[in-house]
Amino acid sequence: MVALKKASDAPGLDLTAETPVPEMGPDDVLIRIVKAGICGTDRHIYEWDAWSRRRIKIGTTIGHEFVGVIAAVGADVQTVQVGQRVSGEGHIGCNRCEACRTGMAHVCDNVRIIGIDRDGTFAGYMSLPERNVWPIHASIPDNYAAIMDPLGNAVHTVMAANVSGRTVLVSGVGIIGLMAVPVARAAGASRVIAVDVNAARLDLARRLGADECLSAREEDWPERVKKLTDGRGVHVVLEMSGAQPAIRGSLEAMRNGGTMAVLGLPSGDVSLDLARHLIFKGATFLGINGRRMFETWYQMESLLLSGRVNLDPIITHVIPLKDYRRGFELMQAGEAIKVILEIG
């Protein structure tokens, strides 16, 4: 089968057509991949940055977003069938630690992630444990199903922060921040404010439903957020940037008693004024990782079926797998938001 791999200790990826179809255990499902989104993480691996070099074993097939069709099932599989259209949770918990046994598998101590710790979705086929498979409702189109992994990040963040009837600041409108805008609206936010350094992204945020969009290049943006919210600041910050100035500015723009849900990964340590921004504010910081299994998936389905979450403006390119280099180049050039690869 075809597979896009990190074949050597160097930038770039290799597309091969001679990879064997993955083996399956009795509890696994073999999925023929139809479409797969490119994630920022994939770009890090493509560019072969310090994190990738530490984490990725040479020879790994990358990619972790996908929609596909079940091609075969292991001997003990009971809940899904050949021919079903599916996506799936790429965090594979160990199923035995306290986190896995208490509905918290998204923070499993021993998690393995497809496309990072084991072969992923930029391939003709992928094997996945039955318990990680998510059947796709007939009303959800392939292009949405192919990006449920990052959509799930956005939904997990929004739902953890409890936005219903509250004002929300989305700090950083990269792909997940952009998704968080319509998700927060659909989930009941009374007002959504976006902040970013990138004007084009802010325009897109506005089209996706942000009530106000502020440039992080203007230093007084936290004051402007406060002015837009009775002088007190937002109830909720969804931190999607990972950038220290954005985090500090957002905390300045958050009212006392507020909640900051943090998904954006900083590249190093972050210096915080805990007295001012956490303690005296009586604030709550929530670390958000992956998606809740499978509460987030049910919430995604529910939100998508409600018709209130339009992701079309985000999906800017759908291209064949063989053109993957162009996909990464479009991302690097800032011309693409979400690129989906057509595979099978």
Next chain:
Amino acid sequence: MVALKKASDAPGLDLTAETPVPEMGPDDVLIRIVKAGICGTDRHIYEWDAWSRRRIKIGTTIGHEFVGVIAAVGADVQTVQVGQRVSGEGHIGCNRCEACRTGMAHVCDNVRIIGIDRDGTFAGYMSLPERNVWPIHASIPDNYAAIMDPLGNAVHTVMAANVSGRTVLVSGVGIIGLMAVPVARAAGASRVIAVDVNAARLDLARRLGADECLSAREEDWPERVKKLTDGRGVHVVLEMSGAQPAIRGSLEAMRNGGTMAVLGLPSGDVSLDLARHLIFKGATFLGINGRRMFETWYQMESLLLSGRVNLDPIITHVIPLKDYRRGFELMQAGEAIKVILEIG
């Protein structure tokens, strides 16, 4: 001043023009009433039913929904001023019990309610403690401000039940049930289903945003709710009917692990199958009373300013105070939903 009172131990009310303007203490505010909504409770007092005869002292000015303008303030009042447009919380807590001192004044042990335990809003002026006054934002029209009391009941119920991303059944679309429909949508419900015996009310519920409307006259309606929700039932029931069959049917239509928020007052004891509907379901029942002070009021303001809660179809009649009898008759005939009296 003018006042509409329960003047004698008999059905009906009396409109007098010679009532003295209320006295104020140093912490009180005198409000000139501009508009006041008629509540179902006022109708009970008008009809002089068993509950009213037990509870209402002859001579009481009734009414508890209102918008007005501050006409005078007591010596120690600091936070509001003469001329401000205001509504207010009609549940006056004792300010000294544990409930009042822990942000739970809506369940104060010694609560006194305007228009029931003390003189109310169907009058030229009303006195209210400063701490119960709620300034009205300039963007909120008088007709909405005049009904923030029942809107607050709806908002309190919806917010307590946590509807974000979840399916919601509104059981009973009287005035508060109707309000709960757009409120639940604005607060993030993924799907709103309404059930009632009254077809006209269901039509109105649909106009207000209900995704599905079911007649409680068809016995299998709980099964139909389940069919609309993957066979499992809704996540949340907002019980607004107070009727035993509706409560039992709603519990049948609620999925395991679901939440029923109960606002509708039954007229007597209700017989429940606790094993089936509470215990084996792992369900949560929430008793909802009044509005949270003042969290619910901030939420109302936030929802109204978001522009996502349209109450216009609910406000069917705005009539002068002197025509109050017609107001009650329209309600009795089922021709009116919400009647607002023009006073000052």
Next chain:
Amino acid sequence: MVALKKASDAPGLDLTAETPVPEMGPDDVLIRIVKAGICGTDRHIYEWDAWSRRRIKIGTTIGHEFVGVIAAVGADVQTVQVGQRVSGEGHIGCNRCEACRTGMAHVCDNVRIIGIDRDGTFAGYMSLPERNVWPIHASIPDNYAAIMDPLGNAVHTVMAANVSGRTVLVSGVGIIGLMAVPVARAAGASRVIAVDVNAARLDLARRLGADECLSAREEDWPERVKKLTDGRGVHVVLEMSGAQPAIRGSLEAMRNGGTMAVLGLPSGDVSLDLARHLIFKGATFLGINGRRMFETWYQMESLLLSGRVNLDPIITHVIPLKDYRRGFELMQAGEAIKVILEIG
């Protein structure tokens, strides 16, 4: 092997020595049963009451409390080994419904229970899915491990109700109510009050740490509870009786804003004054079923290892399996609290 079965459509049980050892699937574990507690449910089956006749298939081996040792494991079992001392969760979820997939398997739509829907623990061996097995910490004695099923009911109820720093009424001190007394204390209740009709049980509750014990035979007991709690009533009721008068009395004895966690199964419908006891109180009712998988099991282990939960006074009899009739008779006579059968 030996097995205690409901062998015919009549009261009583049959002890046979010729039952074949259960078959195992690839994901199952075969457990040699060492000790097994007798539950009130077993007594219902022994007495062959209406519920049992509807629910139990003739031929079923009963019993669902146990400690044992793993005798064999299926081909795909990975997390446990032959020779491990274990107990296990007797509610076997379907592993595919929304409840099972969101950490709520205790309210699985399709749950099957050992000793009720399939063969149970009063036998030489029992088969159980690997995911339901709970390894027993070396410091926990067999007699405690043998009753983790009912202890888990008590812990689930206490933890759901959030007793930390709050006053607690245990309504009904049958076996699970008795367990709830030391559990509530260990979990941080500031004061534990027990109420029951049975004076001997109340004495035992006192020995287990109840601060106050009241007879439900004295009609004014709810008033006495209020007097013991500043006149306002308890914060939390743990309803273990299933009896309508106790439920209504407990709600009378609960303060506004309080929480009632309901585990006790009423034998029929219960008539409640929802207006007075749920709505005006702003109360919360929580239906409690089984044990959370496996949050409750971790909590149990934690509580037992803390040394603060003494169950010895509850375990009144440990007898050989062959004397099972005496066990049931001791329960019927009210002479036993918890009877444990020695099997292997």
Next chain:
Amino acid sequence: MVALKKASDAPGLDLTAETPVPEMGPDDVLIRIVKAGICGTDRHIYEWDAWSRRRIKIGTTIGHEFVGVIAAVGADVQTVQVGQRVSGEGHIGCNRCEACRTGMAHVCDNVRIIGIDRDGTFAGYMSLPERNVWPIHASIPDNYAAIMDPLGNAVHTVMAANVSGRTVLVSGVGIIGLMAVPVARAAGASRVIAVDVNAARLDLARRLGADECLSAREEDWPERVKKLTDGRGVHVVLEMSGAQPAIRGSLEAMRNGGTMAVLGLPSGDVSLDLARHLIFKGATFLGINGRRMFETWYQMESLLLSGRVNLDPIITHVIPLKDYRRGFELMQAGEAIKVILEIG
């Protein structure tokens, strides 16, 4: 009257006997101070550090912990009487902001603190708004009542973190960390581990009920915490140190999905690895400020009346006001834990 003031822009304090008794408004209460604890904040003011020089106005009477007796009440005071023994909440909210109006006055935007922003408790008399007064239960001794302010910090932290049935690390056993040890035990923690650099403090923590005490001078202490907790780390960290190494070590010692409640004020910015310690852990950080009004006070009363919180080992010195210098010197020398001044 007597008063201990910051009389000049220099280290030290001045004890004067000629200060006029404070004036009262109609909603205020005049309290004759009986005993008053010295807080670490008072020591900062005594030493006249950078923070104090910015914050304290010359002429302010300091002190904010106290027990006293009501000597006079303003014209509009209704809930308390002359002669009552009382303590009180020293954070005086504005009573008009959203925080104050929603039960969150502990994070009021405009809070003023006694002994810092206005005259405090090291004086013969102090004026306090009626709503901030807390009557002391007859069973609570003066020495405990005199330190309910810091005890409330400990109780607020413990209760916010939800310790029931969970393992708890107290990071830093200064006075509030020490108080947190017995409070966490009484509130239901299954195991309490304390860590500090000071061996004498750790000994005291052990006497107060800590199950394990670790020296922060041994670099691998986070690993040792993990070993004590099944290799996974504690569920809850109570951060009382304000020290960056302790914060980072505690986060290392906290399990995935854990909660860190942060009360200890760092003296400057803190550098955190948010990816490792917040995001991938799926952790929650809670900023804790002051005491919840008055939920924390009810919880304190409840805990103290339960008899399970012994603070005697913490109260090391009770001395006359005139010996205040010795009090501060004992604190500076590390010989005192809590010093209480006898005033009236």
